[in-house]
Amino acid sequence: MIAVTGATGHLGRLVLEGLLARKVPAAQLVALARTPARAGELAARGVQVRQADYSQPASLDRALAGVKTLLLVSGSEVGQRAPQHQAVIAAAKAAGVQLLAYTSILHGDRSRLALAAEHVATERALAASGVPFVLLRNGWYLENYTGRLGTALAHGLAGSAGSGRIAAAARADYAAAAVEVLTRPGQAGKVYELAGGARFTMAELAAEVSRQSGKAVAYADLPPPSFREVLVGAGLPGPVADIYVDADVNIARGELDDQGGALAALIGRPTTSLAAAVKDGLAALG
Numbered sequence: 001m002i003a004v005t006g007a008t009g010h011l012g013r014l015v016l017e018g019l020l021a022r023k024v025p026a027a028q029l030v031a032l033a034r035t036p037a038r039a040g041e042l043a044a045r046g047v048q049v050r051q052a053d054y055s056q057p058a059s060l061d062r063a064l065a066g067v068k069t070l071l072l073v074s075g076s077e078v079g080q081r082a083p084q085h086q087a088v089i090a091a092a093k094a095a096g097v098q099l100l101a102y103t104s105i106l107h108g109d110r111s112r113l114a115l116a117a118e119h120v121a122t123e124r125a126l127a128a129s130g131v132p133f134v135l136l137r138n139g140w141y142l143e144n145y146t147g148r149l150g151t152a153l154a155h156g157l158a159g160s161a162g163s164g165r166i167a168a169a170a171r172a173d174y175a176a177a178a179v180e181v182l183t184r185p186g187q188a189g190k191v192y193e194l195a196g197g198a199r200f201t202m203a204e205l206a207a208e209v210s211r212q213s214g215k216a217v218a219y220a221d222l223p224p225p226s227f228r229e230v231l232v233g234a235g236l237p238g239p240v241a242d243i244y245v246d247a248d249v250n251i252a253r254g255e256l257d258d259q260g261g262a263l264a265a266l267i268g269r270p271t272t273s274l275a276a277a278v279k280d281g282l283a284a285l286g
C-alpha cells in the first residue's frame, strides 16, 4: 500500500490524483489526513482515508499499519516540523515501511534559507532511522507568486530578491515527480534536486504579468528592513514576515536557483513555464 500524508493539502491531493490517473488501484492507496471529513472526494473514489496528525504519535501508528511506501509531505506548522516529522519517521519504522519519500527543500544540505533547518533535521532523522528513504528536495512553487496576482495588479510587486533567479515549478510538476518516485523501483537512497526550468527574476515576473494583463506592474526591490515593514503593514505577523524576507535575501544570493534539470528529466516533460503559470493565475482572478 502507498500512503500519502497531507492528503487534504494542495500537494498531497495532487499526488493522490496522479497515482489514481496512473491506474494504481484505489484499494492500494491510503490518504492520511488530519481531518478525514475533508477527504470525502478521495474516499468516494475508493481511497482509504485514515486520520493522521503529526503531533499525535498514536494516530500515526494506526494510520501506517500495512503501509509499505509512504510520502511524507512536509508539514505547514513552521517551528514544529522537526519533532512532527520525527514522529512520522518513528511510526514508519515501527510499521515496517520499506520506502519513505520526503518533500525537503532544494539543496537542503547546503541551503542558507532559515526554512531549511527543519528539513535538514528531518533528513538527518531519516538517515539515523534505518528506514529506506528518498529525498524530493523541492524548489519554490510558481504558485507562491502566481497564486496572488490580484495583489500584484493592485499594488505592484515588492521584495528583496534583487536579480536572483527563482527556478520555480508548478505544484503539479512536483506532484508528478512524487508519483514517479512512488511507483518506480529502486528509489531508496536517491536524492532529487527538483526545480523548474522557468528561471525568472522578480523583474521578469513583473514584466510577464504586465504583458499578459495589459496593466503595468512594477517590481520594487527594497532593502530587507523596508520589505519587512511592507509585509507587517499588510498584516503579516512579524515571524512570518521574517521568513519571507529571509527567503528573498537568499533568492538574491541564488539559493533557489538550479539548472540541473532533474525535475523535467524525472517527469519526462518540461516543467510549467512562467507564461503558463501567469496565465492560470490571471484566469483564476476571473
Ligand SMILES: NC(=O)c1ccc[n+]([C@@H]2O[C@H](COP(=O)([O-])OP(=O)(O)OC[C@H]3O[C@@H](n4cnc5c(N)ncnc54)[C@H](OP(=O)(O)O)[C@@H]3O)[C@@H](O)[C@H]2O)c1
Binding pocket: 005, 006, 007, 008, 009, 010, 011, 012, 033, 034, 035, 052, 053, 054, 055, 073, 074, 075, 076, 077, 084, 103, 138, 139, 140, 141, 144, 171
Ligand atoms: N516549495 C514551496 O514553494 C513551498 C511553499 C509552501 C509550502 N511548502 C511546503 O510543502 C508542503 C506541501 O505544500 P502544499 O502546497 O501542499 O501545502 P498545504 O496545502 O498547506 O498542505 C500542507 C499539508 O500538511 C498538512 N499538515 C500540516 N500540519 C499537519 C499535522 N500536524 N498533522 C498532519 N498533517 C498536517 C496539512 O493538513 P490540513 O489539510 O489538515 O491543513 C496539509 O494537508 C507544505 O506543507 C510546506 O512544508 C513548500
